[in-house]
Amino acid sequence: MAEAVASAIRRAGNPGRSGHALSLRSARDLFSAREKLAELFGAKDSSRFVFTENATAALNQAIKGVLSAGDHVVTTSVEHNSVMRPLRRMIETAGVTVTVVPAGPDGVVDAGAVAAAIRRKTRLVAVVHASNVSGAIQPVREIARAARRAGAYSLVDAAQTAGSIPIDLSDLPVDLLAAPGHKGLLGPQGTGFLYVREGVPVVPLIEGGTGSRSENDHQPDFYPDALESGTPNSVGIAGLGVSLSWLLRRGVDRIREKEMELLEELIEGMRKIPGVTLFGPLDPGRCASALSFRVGGMDPAETGGRLENRFGVLVRAGLHCSPNGHRTLGSFPEGTVRVSPGPFTTRKEIALFLAAARKIR
Ligand SMILES: Cc1ncc(COP(=O)(O)O)c(C=O)c1O
Known part of the structure; x- marks a missing residue:
């Protein structure tokens, strides 16, 4: 491209x-x-x-x-x-x-x-x-x-x-x-x-x-x-x-399948980390490839900063230009951290991400 x-x-x-x-x-x-x-x-x-x-x-x-x-x-x-x-x-x-x-x-x-x-x-x-x-x-x-x-x-x-x-x-x-x-x-x-x-x-x-x-x-x-x-x-x-x-x-259907698998691993892995709060349907079949979370009482921007500076993981933290979306989920005004596996994301990267989230916790 x-x-x-x-x-x-x-x-x-x-x-x-x-x-x-x-x-x-x-x-x-x-x-x-x-x-x-x-x-x-x-x-x-x-x-x-x-x-x-x-x-x-x-x-x-x-x-x-x-x-x-x-x-x-x-x-x-x-x-x-x-x-x-x-x-x-x-x-x-x-x-x-x-x-x-x-x-x-x-x-x-x-x-x-x-x-x-x-x-x-x-x-x-x-x-x-x-x-x-x-x-x-x-x-x-x-x-x-x-x-x-x-x-x-x-x-x-x-x-x-x-x-x-x-x-x-x-x-x-x-x-x-x-x-x-x-x-x-x-x-x-x-x-x-x-x-x-x-x-x-x-x-x-x-x-x-x-x-x-x-x-x-x-x-x-x-x-x-x-x-x-x-x-x-x-x-x-x-x-x-x-x-x-x-x-x-x-084929978008193949991309969808792959992203659903990655999302499943991500959700399951994040569920096992005590103190992590997850938002949304938490079901890969009902979600596009994005997961919003918070780690304990930590400010999402702080979590995002640590993910980047210590682990090289780039995420978006805050309100995601959708304050109403956050009000609906109960995550307003602090917002959340959002992680989004894409078509080039690997299972190894999901595992690295989960290890990083555990360490930050
Ligand atoms: C749901 C949704 N709508 C609209 C937009 C706006 O897109 P753009 O930045 O291309 O204008 C975004 C951007 O992230 C989005 O997530």
């Missing part, structure tokens, strides 16, 4: 803006990465995948592009700030109302409770696929179905699952799906996407040059140009394309 980025930066032409060789090469990189996204997520039409800078940009585009005054939104108590903050802005400035459905103490929301919160004016149901704090997987299929039945659109934040839990949009009735390129998709930072199902009306947040219909000062209404204005991060997207090829070859 790094090689692809380096190679792309040496020959970066502005895609779709010229007919010269470098512009065409960049355009091909973009097209190829888009096609791979469609393949990975089971969508027929790759043009419905709009490249963004990250998941936050995708979520903002979805939320602000779908909602208008008088609309109602249903969301959950385990969302990331990249959903909660745009919603807060919409409440305060755009006349939107929001119902936050509380998840259980394990961080899982009940699909029935979400369905019951949908009203006549509900335009959007926004739910995270899996919590980035506890890993808890949410019943997105049932939630998306309930939204569709009620005539509302569903938005899934797949930041913690894209590339590590299979998502098949040909079978999942989700209308909008947002993800970053740099997490489970293994791409570079500064990449991400928003998938918009055909027929879902989204007003662009940013309008401008697309290299298409240049004679007209109206934003094109066809995808991806409708939501993709300005020079894209073609260098980063070239890198993302290579990561997507790797994921397609490896």
Whole structure:
């Protein structure tokens, strides 16, 4: 992936803006990465995948592009700030109302409770696929179905699952799906996407040059140009394309299997350490690859610092940009330490991590 980025930066032409060789090469990189996204997520039409800078940009585009005054939104108590903050802005400035459905103490929301919160004016149901704090997987299929039945659109934040839990949009009735390129998709930072199902009306947040219909000062209404204005991060997207090829070859189902095995060892090992508190469903079948914990009364930042400085283990400590997620788990305001095995993590590394946690304890 790094090689692809380096190679792309040496020959970066502005895609779709010229007919010269470098512009065409960049355009091909973009097209190829888009096609791979469609393949990975089971969508027929790759043009419905709009490249963004990250998941936050995708979520903002979805939320602000779908909602208008008088609309109602249903969301959950385990969302990331990249959903909660745009919603807060919409409440305060755009006349939107929001119902936050509380998840259980394990961080899982009940699909029935979400369905019951949908009203006549509900335009959007926004739910995270899996919590980035506890890993808890949410019943997105049932939630998306309930939204569709009620005539509302569903938005899934797949930041913690894209590339590590299979998502098949040909079978999942989700209308909008947002993800970053740099997490489970293994791409570079500064990449991400928003998938918009055909027929879902989204007003662009940013309008401008697309290299298409240049004679007209109206934003094109066809995808991806409708939501993709300005020079894209073609260098980063070239890198993302290579990561997507790797994921397609490896298979997300195999990655999921491996991460579940590692998570199982991690949970079982951590359960045996006295004084360690674990948060979330604590069941690899119900969790994305993330485990939140605390060691005794130690500040999570202190635990994280010791893990790095004494054992070379890099984790994230604190509130993980999801204060509501922590309130739900009872870990607010200190937060937790989160450890997340990935596709390249080994069993030996899990054993080293457990030994480190025991020593810190
Ligand atoms: C659940 C969730 N949503 C959204 C985001 C925002 O992603 P990005 O930093 O790519 O904007 C994250 C980032 O960690 C996340 O975990």
